[in-house]
Amino acid sequence: MDPKLNNQIPVTNKKFTPLKLIRMIIIYGLLILMSIIILAPVLWIIGSSLNPGSSLFSSTMFPKNPTFKHYIELFTETDYKIWYFNTLKIATANMILSVIFTTLTAYVFSRFKFRGRKITIMTILILQMFPAFMSMTAVYVLLFRLNLLNTHLGLILVYASGQIPYNTWLCKGYFEGIPSSLDEAAKIDGASNLTIFRKIIIPLAKPIITFVAISNFIGPWFDFIFPQIVLRSSDKRTLALGLFQWIQENQNTYFTRFAAGSILVAVPITILFLFLQKYIVQGLSAGAIKG
Amino acid sequence: MKNSKKSMALSILFMGFGQFYNKEYLKGMIYFLIEVISIIFIPYFKKSIYGLITLGNIPLHYVDGIAEGDHSIFLLVDGLIATLLLTLVAIIYIINIIDAKKIGELREQGKAALTTKQFILYVWDKYFPQFILAIPMLFIIFFVLLPIVFTVSIAFTNYSSPNHLPPKNLVDWVGFKNFKQLFILDIWNNTFIGVAVWTVIWAIAATVTNYFTGLFMALIVNWKEVKLKKLWRSIFILPYAIPGFISLLIMRLMFSGPGPINNLLVSLGMDKIPWLTDPTLAKIMIVVINIWLGSPYWMALMSGVLTNIDKGMYEAADIDGGSKIQQFIHITLPIVLYQTSALIVMTFAHNFNNFQAIYLLTDGNPVNGNYRYAGSTDILISWIYKLTRDQNKYHMASVITIILFIFIASISAYSFTRTKSFKEEDMM
Numbered sequence: 001m002d003p004k005l006n007n008q009i010p011v012t013n014k015k016f017t018p019l020k021l022i023r024m025i026i027i028y029g030l031l032i033l034m035s036i037i038i039l040a041p042v043l044w045i046i047g048s049s050l051n052p053g054s055s056l057f058s059s060t061m062f063p064k065n066p067t068f069k070h071y072i073e074l075f076t077e078t079d080y081k082i083w084y085f086n087t088l089k090i091a092t093a094n095m096i097l098s099v100i101f102t103t104l105t106a107y108v109f110s111r112f113k114f115r116g117r118k119i120t121i122m123t124i125l126i127l128q129m130f131p132a133f134m135s136m137t138a139v140y141v142l143l144f145r146l147n148l149l150n151t152h153l154g155l156i157l158v159y160a161s162g163q164i165p166y167n168t169w170l171c172k173g174y175f176e177g178i179p180s181s182l183d184e185a186a187k188i189d190g191a192s193n194l195t196i197f198r199k200i201i202i203p204l205a206k207p208i209i210t211f212v213a214i215s216n217f218i219g220p221w222f223d224f225i226f227p228q229i230v231l232r233s234s235d236k237r238t239l240a241l242g243l244f245q246w247i248q249e250n251q252n253t254y255f256t257r258f259a260a261g262s263i264l265v266a267v268p269i270t271i272l273f274l275f276l277q278k279y280i281v282q283g284l285s286a287g288a289i290k291g
Numbered sequence: 292m293k294n295s296k297k298s299m300a301l302s303i304l305f306m307g308f309g310q311f312y313n314k315e316y317l318k319g320m321i322y323f324l325i326e327v328i329s330i331i332f333i334p335y336f337k338k339s340i341y342g343l344i345t346l347g348n349i350p351l352h353y354v355d356g357i358a359e360g361d362h363s364i365f366l367l368v369d370g371l372i373a374t375l376l377l378t379l380v381a382i383i384y385i386i387n388i389i390d391a392k393k394i395g396e397l398r399e400q401g402k403a404a405l406t407t408k409q410f411i412l413y414v415w416d417k418y419f420p421q422f423i424l425a426i427p428m429l430f431i432i433f434f435v436l437l438p439i440v441f442t443v444s445i446a447f448t449n450y451s452s453p454n455h456l457p458p459k460n461l462v463d464w465v466g467f468k469n470f471k472q473l474f475i476l477d478i479w480n481n482t483f484i485g486v487a488v489w490t491v492i493w494a495i496a497a498t499v500t501n502y503f504t505g506l507f508m509a510l511i512v513n514w515k516e517v518k519l520k521k522l523w524r525s526i527f528i529l530p531y532a533i534p535g536f537i538s539l540l541i542m543r544l545m546f547s548g549p550g551p552i553n554n555l556l557v558s559l560g561m562d563k564i565p566w567l568t569d570p571t572l573a574k575i576m577i578v579v580i581n582i583w584l585g586s587p588y589w590m591a592l593m594s595g596v597l598t599n600i601d602k603g604m605y606e607a608a609d610i611d612g613g614s615k616i617q618q619f620i621h622i623t624l625p626i627v628l629y630q631t632s633a634l635i636v637m638t639f640a641h642n643f644n645n646f647q648a649i650y651l652l653t654d655g656n657p658v659n660g661n662y663r664y665a666g667s668t669d670i671l672i673s674w675i676y677k678l679t680r681d682q683n684k685y686h687m688a689s690v691i692t693i694i695l696f697i698f699i700a701s702i703s704a705y706s707f708t709r710t711k712s713f714k715e716e717d718m719m
Contacts, residue, residue: 027511034508035526037583042529044551045541057549101427112420120424127435129700131644133672134692135438137445137679141368142438161434164427193419222534225646240536247540255544262537273532274525281591 049259056255070260079234079242080261087238090152090159091220097160098167098216103209105164106171107197111183128165132158133225140229150232158226159219167212170283174208175201211283214276221269239265295395302391306384309391313398317407322387329380336373343370346448347461363462364450371440375432446470446689456683469690482662482674483691489574490670494643496578497585498635504582505589506627510619512590513597524594531587539651542580543567567653570667577652577668584648596630597623636706640699649673671695 043061050066051059074080109121132139139158140149148154178201186196202209220238227241234242243261246254273280294313302309306326310319329336347361415422446469449455450462473479512523530538544550546566553563567573600623608618642648649655655669655677664682665674671691678688 024516027514027517030511031517031523035523038526038529041538041541041545041583042533044545056544056547061551101430104423105427108420108423114418114420117420120428124431125704126700127431127439129703130435130439130696131672131699132435132438133644133646134675134696135442137685137688138368138438138441139434141364141441142434145365145368157430158434161430164431165435193416218534222536224536240534244536244540247544258540262541266533266537269534270529270532274528277528277532277591281588281595 045259046263048256049263051256054253054256059256059259070256071264073257074261074264078257079237080239080264082235083237083239083242084264086152086236087220087240090156090238091217093152093156094159094220095213095217097156098163099209099213101160101164102167102171102212103202103205104197105168106175107201109168110172110175111180124165124168128169132162136225136229139226143230149230150236151230152236155220155226155230155238158230159216163212163216163219167215171205171208171212174205178204207279207282210276210279214272214280215283218269218273221265293395294398295392298391298395299388302388306387309387309395313391313394315394315410317410318390322383325380325383336377339366339369339373340377342366343374346463350461351459358458360458361461362457363448364457367444367448367462368437368441371437371444375437442689442692444689445685446693448686450685451687452683455686465686469686473687473690478663479687482665485659485662486665486669486671486674489668490643493574493578493649493670494639494645497581497642497645497648498639500578500582501585501638502589502631502635504586506593508586508590509593509597510623513594524590527590528587530584531591535584535647536651538584539580539647542583543652546576546580568657570657570659573653573657573668577648580652581645581648592631592634593627596627600626633706636702640702640706643670643699643702644672644695645670646672646676650676 047061047063048059049070050068051063052065052067052069053059054070109117143149143154143158146154148157182200182204183196186200191199220240222240224238224240224244227238228244231237231241237245239261243258243265246258246261298309298312300309301312302322305323307319307321307323310316310322313319342361343366345366346363347366349360351358351360353359447464447466448462449465449468450457454460455462473483508527511517512520512527517523545552547553548563548565548568552566556563565572566576604622605618608622613621649668649670650673653666653668655666655673657667659665659667662669664677664684669677672695675688675691675695678684678691
């Protein structure tokens with residue numbers, strides 16, 4: 001291309017025109033407007049949590065006498081601390097178990113040809129289309145029969161098993177993108193299958209494994225449906241279930257407490273998310289975006 | 292008789308005998324033990340299968356003040372577990388016969404059977420996939436497959452309150468009666484069609500509004516003259532990062548009768564608006580609120596797609612005098628739509644079953660007198676939830692679940708055939 005022409009383009013672009021000014025005003029106006037819409041509920045709940053009263057009626061976005069007493073209440077008067085610990089425990093266990101199950105299953109499906117492979121993959125594909133949520137009665141009866149009702153183990157097993165089909169599918173697609181010549185070279189050097197998995201596949205598949213790990217860690221913080229089925233007593237509850245029940249039971253006496261409790265859940269999860277958003281967005285679209 | 296025939300016959304007679312004949316003692320022992328254990332458990336299998344077929348005959352009665360009687364639902368679960376185990380034994384039995392025949396053939400060709408140690412090493416290498424898969428598969432079978440089979444089975448029983456609720460009453464198999472009822476009885480039929488139509492409208496509206504709002508947000512954030520892109524993007528991604536159930540509950544409170552939005556209206560001298568309690572307005576509000584929650588995901592995704600579009604195309608369009616709007620319609624939109632088509636279908640399927648959005652915002656309410664156990668804003672999945680949790684109409688809930696599953700499965704199947712993971716699999 002003619003270098004002169006190349007220089008001309010930025011120059012014309014920088015030229016100040018009224019049309020451009022109006023356009024920039026509109027764009028910045030929209031950015032600010034959308035930010036307000038997005039931030040308003042967030043600010044409202046933060047404001048509410050600092051209200052001295054307890055009900056929805058009396059709380060305002062900008063309280064006259066802001067107080068942290070509801071945050072203190074959470075730890076002194078309620079089971080909040082236990083719920084936080086429960087959720088952390090379930091989330092961590094679920095994350096570890098899920099990553100082990102999913103990556104191993106996906107590794108086998110992406111690298112080995114064996115009898116029954118196709119039919120198993122097809123079954124997995126169909127199974128993942130059935131929302132786990134729809135079999136809640138069955139899960140309840142099954143856990144009851146296995147004596148796992150009102151235990152965290154029961155909930156973890158339900159979570160970790162339920163995620164296998166979909167995440168295996170996701171990981172399998174990713175693993176297949178790793179050239180199998182790497183495995184073959186390692187095999188010639190005498191590496192066993194498990195060594196290849198540990199030393200080659202895992203390091204190269206970090207983005208997708210990170211995604212599986214985060215999504216399984218975050219899941220239990222969001223979910224109140226399965227805990228509602230599996231967990232009975234207050235000391236076993238998870239945060240989502242506990243908070244949900246406060247609002248469900250009485251939004252007037254527990255409103256500000258709910259607000260404070262929600263913020264303490266949302267802040268760490270949101271920060272974690274913002275830090276890892278690259279992996280999350282990548283994972284959610286893995287294999288689905290046409291390249 | 293030939294080696295292979297003889298060992299095969301022995302294996303048919305009793306698992307493991309063929310392997311003993313082939314001098315594979317460890318393998319033979321494993322097969323042998325599996326059959327012995329299965330035989331020991333024959334009474335258990337008989338009882339469980341009998342229970343599955345009858346779902347119990349003895350109604351609840353009291354013996355010395357202690358309740359006794361069959362619990363149909365437990366019998367159903369136990370029966371399903373026993374069937375599963377029996378299927379497993381049958382598969383092992385078949386594998387045992389095939390294996391005996393194969394090794395027999397090898398021996399005919401003069402190849403010696405493996406020693407125990409060789410056998411272990413050989414098996415670990417040859418059946419590595421099966422060993423690794425065993426545990427995850429066991430979990431899938433127990434916690435995913437079994438519940439699905441259970442749910443499907445319930446659709447063919449009369450498991451429901453008030454007259455068929457264990458342990459008080461027994462449950463019976465009723466064949467396709469529930470399916471017929473759903474399509475023949477007006478009250479069920481009307482509810483089903485009404486709720487299904489709203490479900491489809493909701494899923495389409497939610498997907499389309501989120502998609503285009505997300506695209507719009509991505510376009511203005513990535514506009515080349517905009518400064519502080521990172522700050523704007525971080526603000527815009529917030530609703531996606533905040534736990535969904537919290538944002539939904541906050542929204543529910545904000546738009547509730549005594550909530551801050553209505554307070555604001557009152558202080559401005561206006562009347563309160565029944566945001567989430569008027570049937571039509573509630574439906575609109577659910578879609579609107581869902582834009583807040585759902586579009587950031589698309590914004591994040593589209594930012595990636597947009598930055599990958601070849602800039603040369605826009606420059607060429609500029610030189611040809613194409614306006615920004617023309618550029619959007621003829622360059623940006625087709626590329627973005629093409630690249631995200633599979634995801635659109637997946638999001639549609641997700642919204643179709645977006646239980647949280649409905650349940651947390653309105654609970655399916657306001658109540659609709661023409662519907663059976665469903666409110667005006669209920670979608671199929673929240674209706675199923677109500678039928679199960681509040682009404683104990685497990686039988687009808689299962690029937691609707693099956694119909695819903697068939698619908699969603701066909702949509703997902705379509706979108707999955709288009710993913711990369713699938714294309715590399717020569718399954719079609």
